[in-house]
Amino acid sequence: MGLEEKLPSGFLLTTVEKLAGYIRKNSLWPATFGLACCAIEMMAVTTARHDLSRFGMEVFRGSPRQADLMIVAGRVSNKMAPVLRQVYDQMSEPKWVLAMGACASSGGMFNNYAIVQGVDHIVPVDIYLPGCPPRPEMLMDAIIKLHESIKDAKLGVNREKVIREVEAAALSAKPTHQIPVFGAN
Numbered sequence: 812m813g814l815e816e817k818l819p820s821g822f823l824l825t826t827v828e829k830l831a832g833y834i835r836k837n838s839l840w841p842a843t844f845g846l847a848c849c850a851i852e853m854m855a856v857t858t859a860r861h862d863l864s865r866f867g868m869e870v871f872r873g874s875p876r877q878a879d880l881m882i883v884a885g886r887v888s889n890k891m892a893p894v895l896r897q898v899y900d901q902m903s904e905p906k907w908v909l910a911m912g913a914c915a916s917s918g919g920m921f922n923n924y925a926i927v928q929g930v931d932h933i934v935p936v937d938i939y940l941p942g943c944p945p946r947p948e949m950l951m952d953a954i955i956k957l958h959e960s961i962k963d964a965k966l967g968v969n970r971e972k973v974i975r976e977v978e979a980a981a982l983s984a985k986p987t988h989q990i991p992v993f994g995a996n
């Protein structure tokens with residue numbers, strides 16, 4: 812790695828939290844979970860052109876128990892919502908959620924009764940990625956930004972407290988389709 816050449820006297824001081832964050836950010840395994848057109852762009856990040864394997868993440872896990880990143884790629888129907896939640900619950904801790912695209916983040920153009928108006932009503936979202944669909948480069952950028960937040964994440968009970976707060980706020984939020992649109996009348 813060349814790290815030893817950068818260290819002047821051969822030892823390194825850090826905190827357990829920082830070390831755990833560094834290791835976690837470099838060992839994310841995404842769950843195989845594509846829902847609609849955005850999933851095609853998600854698949855593209857694993858190809859030779861975009862090469863997600865640079866971050867050690869090219870193998871999307873077939874079992875949620877072996878995954879710690881859920882990329883919600885596409886619109887979430889009400890019928891799919893409990894399945895999505897079950898997959899999330901089965902993923903190993905600590906875990907993260909990336910809402911990819913307008914549909915996953917807010918329901919997108921599907922402002923109707925069949926589509927969940929933002930996946931944060933179902934699972935706690937760590938990062939939102941805009942676009943319809945977002946380009947593979949945008950997904951890579953979101954993943955790198957997520958890496959940065961994982962690196963600085965709190966450990967143990969602190970993280971659980973943050974998750975509980977985010978989840979409670981999301982579940983009590985007003986669905987997007989009930990929020991009046993400014994200038995609509």
Ligand code: SF4
Nearest residue numbers: 848849912914943944
């Ligand atoms: S954001 Fe656009 S590309 Fe992605 S699932 Fe929705 S309609 Fe499809």
